Amino acid sequence: MNNLCYLLGQCVELLLGWPLILYVIAVSVACTIIFKFVQFRYFLLAWKEIIMPERITKPGDMTPFQAFISTLSSNLGNGSIAGVATAIFNGGPGAALWMLLFGCILMSVRFAEIYLAIYFGSHAKIKTVLGGPMLYMKEIIGGSILIYLYAAATFLFGLTSGSAIQANSIAISLNTTWGIPEIVTAFCIAFFVLYVIFGGAHRIATLSEKIVSVKVVVFFVSTFIILGYHYSSLLSALSLIFNSAFHATPLIGGILGFTVQQAMRYGMSRITLASESGLGTAAILFGSTGSTEPIKDALMGMISTFVSTLVCFIVALCIVVSGVWNSGLDSTALTIASFNTVFGSFGGWIVSFLSITFGIGVLVSYVYIARVVWLSLTNGRYEFLFMPIFVGATFSGAIVKVPMVWYIAEVACGLMLFLNLFAIVYLIPTITKGLRAFTQKN
Secondary structure, three states: OHHHHHHHHHHHHHHOOHHHHHHHHHHHHHHHHHOOOHHHHOHHHHHHHHHOOOOOOOOOOOOHHHHHHHHHHHHOOOHHHHHHHHHHHHHOOHHHHHHHHHHHHHHHHHHHHHHHHHHHHHOOOOOOOOOOHHHHHHHOOOHHHHHHHHHHHHHHHHHHHHHHHHHHHHHHHHHHHHOOOHHHHHHHHHHHHHHHHHHHHHHHHHHHHHHHHHHHHHHHHHHHHHHHHOHHHHHHHHHHHHHHHHOOEEEOOOOEEEOHHHHHHHHHHHHHHHHOOOOOHHHHHHOOOOOOOHHHHHHHHHHHHHHHHHHHHHHHHHHHHOOOOOOOOOHHHHHHHHHHHHHOOHHHHHHHHHHHHHHHHHHHHHHHHHHHHHHHHOOOOOHHHHHHHHHHHHHHHHHOOOHHHHHHHHHHHHHHHHHHHHHHHHOHHHHHHHHHHHHHHO
16 A cells, blocks of 8 residues: 555655646736736726625525635635645745735636636526536537546546545544544544435525635634734845745754745645635536626635635745745644644634634535536436535544545646636637626726
């Protein structure tokens, strides 16, 4: 098993290394330029759409605003807590700047995927909730095959990253902080997922709104207290982040060094996974709204990438400004160490609470996402099998520690990125046409 995991790890390292990162960068930069920096030109208008969303009299499974909240809920997962810390551990403080910069250009990709989901959804001859990439991939070369390949990859991603891994993080947090046995957590999460599934899209949207509001408030209040406490080191921390993004930074007396290449790689890969921009999951959620306003919904959706990028950067800044970034700790332990510099032993409680609420938020959103791709894979049949499969993955994830699950999630993520970005590039003329018409009207 160990040899197999090592072999899979090497394959993942090769597949998800620089070739995929450069591919994502190229598409993101191309979208930013071709769409004439849409994420900056319409940034304020995008916030207006969120603050004052239009009412839809006959929505689909959820309204565009609820889709935005569900997208934000799925984006603000444990990748923002543990993943960012791992990026700092492996890539140094400079990874934080690359996360911020890359997150900004990824906003154009999020704009593109949501635009396509709404555009082709509103023009579909047969109204269906099976939207997102499965709908607009029909319009590209080999689309009849690629939609099933994409749906299969997304379903695997939902069972692993969206379910099992989140359940595992929640179980570890509860066991470490409060001593709750993993088996107890497994049963509780399984029953919670059943409650969500039986409630349908309405319950998913309602829970997402409540969960997002709680975790966002707790996150920003606690992190701003940390930054305020270490205010005297804030400028030096920002300077360290900027300098190490472009220069090698020594670690632990110069024994090891982090290069610019490592900072770029880990910063870019973590923000892609954390924000899920380019994966097409946001397109699935927005594709369920029944909206006929692709530009407005796409503008609203790209703010979710901005918020998740901001959250990741703030976590990284807390780690650097507190001085624990070179402590030798990794993952959630590193984030907890930064919180402990201000809150003492309660720092672990706060991070555990965030880890739990972030994980639950992702679980709720992926109940819907995984169900949609399952129905797409089975052509709307065998819906009764979805519940035991998803609940089983959640229950198992809470009690079993299998490294292979992470590799499956990463390979599925890479395949989703490759296919969805290929579709976006192919359909860029459709997006530019609609954006040009919108610009002329406004």
